[in-house]
Amino acid sequence: MNIMLTNRCNGTCQYCFLKGELAQDHGVPKDITLEDFHTILKYAHHLFSLGSIDSLNLMGGEPTLHPKFREILKASLTYKTKKSGFMPVSIFTNGLFPEETGKLLQQEGCRVMVNVNHPLSYPECHWNMLHKNLSILTETIASEPWVTLSLNIDRADQDFEYLLDLCQQYRIKKIRVDISRPEPNKRNTHIKMEDIPGVMPLLVNLAQRCKQMGIEMNTDCCLPICGISNEQLQSLEKSGVELSFKCSGGIDVTPDLEIWHCAPLRSIKFGKITDYPDGVALVKEIARKTAPLRWNVSSKESCKDCKWWTLKICQGGCLSSKKMDGIF
Numbered sequence: 001m002n003i004m005l006t007n008r009c010n011g012t013c014q015y016c017f018l019k020g021e022l023a024q025d026h027g028v029p030k031d032i033t034l035e036d037f038h039t040i041l042k043y044a045h046h047l048f049s050l051g052s053i054d055s056l057n058l059m060g061g062e063p064t065l066h067p068k069f070r071e072i073l074k075a076s077l078t079y080k081t082k083k084s085g086f087m088p089v090s091i092f093t094n095g096l097f098p099e100e101t102g103k104l105l106q107q108e109g110c111r112v113m114v115n116v117n118h119p120l121s122y123p124e125c126h127w128n129m130l131h132k133n134l135s136i137l138t139e140t141i142a143s144e145p146w147v148t149l150s151l152n153i154d155r156a157d158q159d160f161e162y163l164l165d166l167c168q169q170y171r172i173k174k175i176r177v178d179i180s181r182p183e184p185n186k187r188n189t190h191i192k193m194e195d196i197p198g199v200m201p202l203l204v205n206l207a208q209r210c211k212q213m214g215i216e217m218n219t220d221c222c223l224p225i226c227g228i229s230n231e232q233l234q235s236l237e238k239s240g241v242e243l244s245f246k247c248s249g250g251i252d253v254t255p256d257l258e259i260w261h262c263a264p265l266r267s268i269k270f271g272k273i274t275d276y277p278d279g280v281a282l283v284k285e286i287a288r289k290t291a292p293l294r295w296n297v298s299s300k301e302s303c304k305d306c307k308w309w310t311l312k313i314c315q316g317g318c319l320s321s322k323k324m325d326g327i328f
């Protein structure tokens with residue numbers, strides 16, 4: 001479950017799938033209230049105790065910009081069930097925060113995913129801040145890799161060496177990679193469905209480099225099976241990268257308590273989290289409402305006769321690429 005603590009952000013990622021939603025886009029900052037955050041925690045705890053979610057992800061905008069970030073973090077970390085123990089908490093950040101925040105995250109031992117862009121896209125002061133914070137976050141190396149670097153691919157010729165250099169410099173052993181998905185109005189830079197085969201060589205190359213360096217690489221959202229050659233699939237498998245071809249129902253909660261399946265699919269409305277008696281009802285409704293888009297609307301003509309679609313193994317790539325007219 002992803003909770004968007006704030007729509008404020010101090011970054012300028014051109015591929016951001018929240019383009020149009022951020023305070024910098026429309027001038028209206030929104031921060032979740034502590035009371036609303038505690039309400040969401042109840043739903044999250046319920047789903048966690050049932051095994052329906054495995055972590056709570058605090059995101060933004062830039063989540064550390066929330067004026068009460070410290071209180072929110074502490075509240076998230078205190079929940080424990082007899083059966084499953086503490087609910088893991090992950091922070092999705094751009095790494096641009098004051099040193100005290102870095103120390104707080106380091107002390108609390110929550111998982112931190114730092115999204116990093118090419119060095120040339122940052123002003124020098126931000127790049128220095130990112131380095132300082134990575135050094136704070138990785139001061140103590142836990143047994144489990146708890147700092148992950150994240151890369152978003154929005155061009156087939158994108159450079160990734162800087163990310164591997166950071167992994168080496170800060171002894172980071174895990175990266176998360178995804179191709180950039182279109183936001184509903186397609187204002188962000190993203191990879192179109194037809195351009196996916198063109199970025200696969202980059203993904204394969206990166207996976208091979210990670211394997212050589214002992215870095216675990218994970219991908220995020222699903223890809224269309226026909227966008228990948230068998231040779232590429234074999235190479236990714238050898239590098240330890242597992243791909244998925246259908247996405248499970250995500251749950252994003254906004255500062256206003258609105259529910260999204262995910263940010264790129266935010267034009268599908270689910271109302272507020274408080275409209276649902278519990279987390280189970282919410283999960284069921286998300287699955288019910290997105291199923292027709294997943295399995296009745298094809299991404300392209302060839303899906304209609306494709307065995308992978310018939311078998312419900314490939315949903316035809318990201319749902320945000322599909323035409324929603326007449327479905328919602």
Ligand code: SF4
Pocket residue numbers: 224225226227299300302303304306307308309314315316317
């Ligand atoms: S379902 Fe569509 S996107 Fe998936 S493999 Fe078949 S033709 Fe390709």
Ligand code: SF4
Pocket residue numbers: 181221222247248250261262263264265317318319320
């Ligand atoms: S629709 Fe699925 S694949 Fe696309 S961004 Fe959302 S979760 Fe990821």
